[in-house]
Amino acid sequence: MDINRRDFVKLLGGSLFGLAVGSAAGSVLKLPNSAGPILYSGPRIESWKLTACTKCPGGCSLRIRLIDGLPMQAFGNPLSPINGGGICPLGLASVADLYHPSRLNGPVKKVNGKFKSISYDEAFGILSNNLKNIISDKKQDEVFIVAQTESKLRSDLFKTFSETTGFNNLIVDSFKETSALPFMKAAGEAPGFIDLDKCDYLLNFGSQMTEISQNPLYFTRKINEYRAKGFRITAVQPRLTPSISKLDDWIPLQPSQSGIFALGIAYILLKDEQYDKNFVEKNFAGFDEFKKFVLDNFVPDKVEKMIGIPSDKILETGRNFEKASAPAAYFDESVLYNSNGTQSAYAIIALNALKGFNGYGKIKANPFTADSKKEGKQIEAATFAKLNEQLSSSKGIQALIISGSNFVFNNSNPDALKKQLDAIPFIVSFSSFVDETSETAHLIIPDHCFLERLDLLTDVSIGAAAATVVQPVVDKPFFKTADTGDVIISLMKELKPDAKISYGNYSDYVKLTARKIYTGKEGILMNQSKPTVIEKGLKKIGWSTDQTGSFDDYWDSLMDAGGWWDPYSEKEPFNPKVEFKNLFDDKSFSTVSSLPQPKNKLRLNIFRKNLDYKGNMSIYPVLVEQFGNNWKAYYKLWVEINPETARSLSLTDRSKIILKTNKGKFSAFLVYNPAVMPGSLDVPFGLGHTVLGDTCGVNPLFYSENKFDPASGMPSYSETLVEIEGSQLRGAMMSGFGISGQKQYAEN
């Protein structure tokens, strides 16, 4: 190509101009911060590390994708028997924990109402001195510990701490332990798992099994298998949740009426004499009184009048339950969100007892099972009910130790609770963030992010003994945070120097549990193939080669594998001795049966969105945006209403409304949902944070009646009546809304 002088000058000029613009743009068009850690640094080497998710009780094994050593994404570990490669939205979003701008980067203490950074040594000194003074004053009874953890090892450590130091008021605010409360009182132990391999009829009282439960991802797969076998599920709950499939039977019922329905089913079994007489004779103390109580009070016709479910439906469900060989009446924490929650749970446990708990099981030789009787004593020692009681009594509380729990956000009366907390002389929190609860603390020693610490999740409810490894995926913690396990162990040693504690830190404590797997020589690492039945048989008679080597080698292999499980765990029946003496309070059932509902009021039914266990999803922007995606209700509270109810009130779809309860007014976005119980307004829990994460929306619990389950102290989710401002009534449609949903049910 020929270039003449004129072209050359043009080209040169153009290039110079381009360079000038380019350099100017360079200063303007800077790379975004996001690109910093990825683009500025390193050769972009990809690596993967295994750890486990601690966001729910499930114990899913995760594969973390790292770029140049920085965690970027989380995926499920396909070799895990728990999640089988799956992962939930919460697990996917959880990597953001590490980089969250609201994370505390070291211990802080409150000075003149504001948090000020201090050193770890100073923080630990303040903590231990305060507790030492309480011990020397012999006021241990005036100390409460609230520990929210889904790690059994961690909760056991808190129990050991509680026993060693004499701070007996320990509340383990975990899904599993809360769900187990009624079992512990009525039976002294909780079942290991619901045996979906054996169970042939599942009567589910309110559990969102594949959304918010003991193991949502495991249940997702297992319930698909269960349904594929042709077995049915009857779901008794107020809301048509995604857990309810087209193949299931859905009986819409207010949660406070679950107990009455369960006893109505028990009536059928008792009347037909189709209960397990052998089990009842041996294990059901006070059976005759119970039988009389049920036969006198829960005739299906009477139950129909109480809760509106047609007697035919009660009879049909009862017959399904009695003809099944291994039925399970299932419930979890969700049933306790009512003023008669524990009563309802007792009724469901009694129903299971009538069939010998055949749908449940436990692991015969679980290396991780602790003494359940001891646990029962602990759990009975403290609940939120006791905390509430002591907060409002003149005795008061000297110190409150909070780990992980945001119970202020999960309370219907946060203002009063905060005032009571303000009166406590010393509150220490181990929260990684300043949230509604930890903002009341005098001292915060933030915990590591779960991607920075070590743990072993051993209570995974999959019908087999299993342990998933939580391990640091980064070289060292990002900030000056401290593993709460380490702090608790140091504190225990400081407060009780004479106590025999065989572990120096939390890592040693975890290794002690791992040693149980090592010495047990059962099961396989998650990356090993399942032994054949022949291999298993040979091992049983002593024909096996020990390939594990030393414990240190085994420990390294366990870390590489991401966990351990025993595919041939021996199951045994769950045969507890039950006693309901003085536990049934017929008053609580009679009061809920009437459920007065004035003409112009609707019932507020608070529901929990998929995987939002304690309203802590709001720290993840991606999940907050997704929260109302189904209704295109972004960053705001919405309420769902049955179109029939809405029309009777002249309320239009997708309109803004003002809701009025006894505690005040709040606005919401109204959407029609034909699956909502007539006379109810379904409203999601999780929005309306005031401190942490996205502060959009409203927390409906703050506008709810201050009703609590007296036994567990859990707030009621469905006993608030609400009025919609400006709505016009069309009289006739509104009459008797309390049971109109069921009336319509009967008509259908």
Place this chain on the structure above:
Amino acid sequence: MPKYGMVIDLNKCNQCEACVTACKLENNVQIVSKENAEMDRAMFWMKMLTTNYSGNYPDIRSESLPMSCMQCDEPSCIKVCPVRATYKRDDGIVAQIYPQCIGCRYCMANCPYTTKVFNWFKDEQPVENEKTYNPDVSVRPKGVVEKCTFCIHRLQKANEQAKAEHRKIREEDYVPACAEVCAAHAIYFGDLDDPNSQVSKVMRDYRKFTLQEELGTKPKVYYLSAMTE
């Protein structure tokens, strides 16, 4: 040449929306501001759509399905693109060339499934999300249309890996994020032309259907209907 497609078993899907989150995070899809979300500008390449409620209360059930770009064999979007920013590859994936897109949104208007989204603004992203951006996927500028690509960057990586190892790409080498994370194993993905691939096998199910079949767009995302009594 393979022909990639997807089958979603609605009987297994329990609407957990992990596919929605995974897609959003894998492809660095922008989180829009509250104001833009209010104006229905939220961006999801994969969404969980409740299409209908069947039956009468209380014997009522919701009909929901995860929905992304249908990756049509006869895509109506490419026919209207004035700058050929959207095109169908030989392996059947309907791809998008972002630098070429002029933001006219004709393709969005012509897509019968309304699965394409438009970058109205470049909103400030939360720090924690920016730090976890997937480095394999470019962040799109404002003024362009975007959509599901069957996680095409994963195909590129799988191809490079296979080439380096002197072998052909295997079925398990290439799976989009939504299928990978599905705990219910409800999403199958693979070569529709390979009779031995898992996706081909499940496609033989009598429950198979596609959305708006009558339009002749020949979607390559198939559904297996949920079973009813």
